[in-house]
Amino acid sequence: MQMRSIVQCTALLIPTVLLICVDSVQASPEPLFGSPVGGVRLGLSLEPEHPVLPSDLSLSVTLHNTTNQIKTLPASLCGQITWLAYTQIAIRSNGGKLYRVPLRSMIDTADLHQHGPLLLQPHQKLEAKLSFIDIGQQYPQPDGEVPLSALLTQTRQIELWAELSMEHSRTISSQVTRRSFGLKPIEKPISASCAAQLVTSHYLTCLLNRAGTPYCWGETDPGAGPEELSYPRALRWLAQSATSIGFGNGRLCAVTTDRDVLCLSEASEGVSSRKLTNPHRITGLPSGLSRIVSGTADQCVLTDAGALWCWGRMPQTIPPGDVLSAWRAQPMPGLGQDVVEVVFGWQHACARKRSGEVLCWGDNKVGQLGSGTPDASETPKAVIGIGGEVKKIVAGNLFSCALRTDGKLFCWGKNEYGALGKYSAPAQLTATERTDLGTDLRDLFAGHDQLCVLRKEGQLQCLGTVAASESVLSTQTPVTLDGIPPDVAEVTIGPRDACARTSQGALWCWGQTLRAMTKPDEKKPPDGPQRVTGLSSVQSVHIGPGFWCAATQAGSVSCWGDGSGGQLGKGRIMMSAKPLRLDIPCDK
Known part of the structure; x- marks a missing residue:
C-alpha cells in the first residue's frame, strides 16, 4: 500500500480487540517475543495455561521498540487503520493446515484522511488483546477448504504465532506458542458397574462408562458407506472427563470433572454420533453441580443443594450461533433449592x-x-x-x-x-x-x-397408546398388563413401545415394533407383555422410536429392534428381535 496524503479509511474491526499504548506493560503471562528486526520485536501470550476449549483462550499481541531511538515503520496509518491492520495470527491445528488470520481488514475508498507511518517511541510497547472466539470466526487468508471455526471444533492442540508484515520490510514474528485442549481425567471410577449411565435421544444412544467416557451410536446417514455405519464411538471432547450426561434438543451435555457443563451439538452436515462434535461451554453456572436433567426443549443441571439451572430454550440463553460460542444458564426463578x-x-x-x-x-x-x-x-x-x-x-x-x-x-x-x-x-x-x-x-x-x-x-395398569394388542393401539380404559410379576421397579415408555423392569432385573415389554418387524410369512408375536429373553439383571432400559437399549448390573449393554439407522450399534444396517450385545470398553 502506497502512502497518500488524504484518504478515507473503512475497516472491519474485531469487536473485542483492545488497543493499548503504554510505556510499560505488566502482562501475565509474559509475551513470547521473537527476534528483533531493526530493534523492534513482536510478542504473543496466551491464557489460561490449561484451556478446555479453544474458546477459552484469550490472546495478547505486543509490539515493542527495544531501542533508545524513535522507530519509523513503513505502514500507512490513519485514525481508523492502526498497526493491527498489518498484524495477523498464524494458527496450525494438530500439526496440519496453516491458517493466517488478520486482526483487522480495511478498504480505502476516498481521499479524506491523512496517512502516516507507524512511529514507536523509545522502549514503547503497543498491546492488543482479543478473544480466540473472534479469531475463530474470521475467514482464513487465503480462504481454506475448511473454515477455521469448524476445524477448531476437532482440534486437540494448536500452534500459534503473531506476524507483523509491511511492504518493503522484513516480517516481524513472535515465538511459537502451543496449547493443548481437554478436560482433566477423572481420579476414580464414577460407578462400580461398567455402565454408569445410559441415555437415548430419538435415534441416538450414549453410554457413559465408569471411566467417564461417553460412547455414542445411531443416526447413520441415509446411503452411508460401510465405513460410516454406526457403532459405539467415544466422544473425545468428554473422554474420561464426564460424570453425568443428558440429551436435549440435539445436544449431549455433561457435567465434567472441572464441575462445569460442556455440551456437544450436531455438526451442520448431518446428524450422527460421529458428528456430535461442536463444543459449547455453559456459562453462568454456580459451583457444586450434581447431574444433568433434560427434555425435548429444556436442558438443566441440578446442584448438590437442589437448585435447578437451565439453558437452551429461553431467549436469553440462545448463543450467537458460532460453533465456539458459549451458552449462558439461568436459575429457574421461584424454585430456590x-x-x-x-x-x-x-x-x-x-x-x-x-x-x-x-x-x-x-x-x-x-x-x-x-x-x-x-x-x-x-x-x-x-x-x-x-x-x-x-x-x-x-x-x-x-x-x-x-x-x-x-x-x-x-x-x-x-x-x-x-x-x-x-x-x-x-x-x-x-x-x-x-x-x-x-x-x-x-x-x-x-x-x-x-x-x-x-x-x-402389584397390578400394572396402563392407558393411552398402550398398543398391548394388534387390535387396540390406544385406549381410554385402563388395561391390566397380565403376566408381569408384581415387583415392578420401573416402567420406561417410548414413542411406540414400553417396558417394565422388575426388582430382580427381568424385563417385560409391549408395543408396536416387534409386530411391525415381522415378515409376512412369519408368525407375529403374541399380544400383551412379553419377557425379553437373553437379558438378566437389567439395570436400566431406554426406548427410542422402534428400538431398545438396556444396561445390566454387570455393565453390559445390548440393543434390539429396528437398526435401519445404526441404532443397534453393530456397525451395520439390520433388524433384530433379540438383544445384541455391544462391545464397549469399561475403563477408557
Whole structure:
C-alpha cells in the first residue's frame, strides 16, 4: 500500500480487540517475543495455561521498540487503520493446515484522511488483546477448504504465532506458542458397574462408562458407506472427563470433572454420533453441580443443594450461533433449592420440591402447567388442585400427573389418545383426581402418550397408546398388563413401545415394533407383555422410536429392534428381535 496524503479509511474491526499504548506493560503471562528486526520485536501470550476449549483462550499481541531511538515503520496509518491492520495470527491445528488470520481488514475508498507511518517511541510497547472466539470466526487468508471455526471444533492442540508484515520490510514474528485442549481425567471410577449411565435421544444412544467416557451410536446417514455405519464411538471432547450426561434438543451435555457443563451439538452436515462434535461451554453456572436433567426443549443441571439451572430454550440463553460460542444458564426463578425431581413433557417441565410442592413451566396451551389458565410461563407456577404432599411426578407429551403420599393420583393437561381416561376433559387447566385408577396406588409412570400405575396389590395398569394388542393401539380404559410379576421397579415408555423392569432385573415389554418387524410369512408375536429373553439383571432400559437399549448390573449393554439407522450399534444396517450385545470398553 502506497502512502497518500488524504484518504478515507473503512475497516472491519474485531469487536473485542483492545488497543493499548503504554510505556510499560505488566502482562501475565509474559509475551513470547521473537527476534528483533531493526530493534523492534513482536510478542504473543496466551491464557489460561490449561484451556478446555479453544474458546477459552484469550490472546495478547505486543509490539515493542527495544531501542533508545524513535522507530519509523513503513505502514500507512490513519485514525481508523492502526498497526493491527498489518498484524495477523498464524494458527496450525494438530500439526496440519496453516491458517493466517488478520486482526483487522480495511478498504480505502476516498481521499479524506491523512496517512502516516507507524512511529514507536523509545522502549514503547503497543498491546492488543482479543478473544480466540473472534479469531475463530474470521475467514482464513487465503480462504481454506475448511473454515477455521469448524476445524477448531476437532482440534486437540494448536500452534500459534503473531506476524507483523509491511511492504518493503522484513516480517516481524513472535515465538511459537502451543496449547493443548481437554478436560482433566477423572481420579476414580464414577460407578462400580461398567455402565454408569445410559441415555437415548430419538435415534441416538450414549453410554457413559465408569471411566467417564461417553460412547455414542445411531443416526447413520441415509446411503452411508460401510465405513460410516454406526457403532459405539467415544466422544473425545468428554473422554474420561464426564460424570453425568443428558440429551436435549440435539445436544449431549455433561457435567465434567472441572464441575462445569460442556455440551456437544450436531455438526451442520448431518446428524450422527460421529458428528456430535461442536463444543459449547455453559456459562453462568454456580459451583457444586450434581447431574444433568433434560427434555425435548429444556436442558438443566441440578446442584448438590437442589437448585435447578437451565439453558437452551429461553431467549436469553440462545448463543450467537458460532460453533465456539458459549451458552449462558439461568436459575429457574421461584424454585430456590431442595428440588428433588424434574420431569419433562414435549414443551413443558415440572419440578417437585422436598416439601412435596409441584411447580411447572413452559408451553400451556392445553393446561400442561396446571396453573388454572392457558397462559405459557417461563417462570415456574404452582400446580392448583393437588391438595396434599406429593411423592412422585411424571409427564407425557401434553400432560402431567402427581402421586400423593396417600396413594391418590392427580393429573392435568390434554387427554391425548386417552392417557387421562374417558372421564377427563379435553384440556384440564388444574389438577384433577383420577379415581378410575384407584386411590391406593403404589407407583406412577408416564411418557409420550401413555400413563401407567402400579396398584398396591402389584397390578400394572396402563392407558393411552398402550398398543398391548394388534387390535387396540390406544385406549381410554385402563388395561391390566397380565403376566408381569408384581415387583415392578420401573416402567420406561417410548414413542411406540414400553417396558417394565422388575426388582430382580427381568424385563417385560409391549408395543408396536416387534409386530411391525415381522415378515409376512412369519408368525407375529403374541399380544400383551412379553419377557425379553437373553437379558438378566437389567439395570436400566431406554426406548427410542422402534428400538431398545438396556444396561445390566454387570455393565453390559445390548440393543434390539429396528437398526435401519445404526441404532443397534453393530456397525451395520439390520433388524433384530433379540438383544445384541455391544462391545464397549469399561475403563477408557
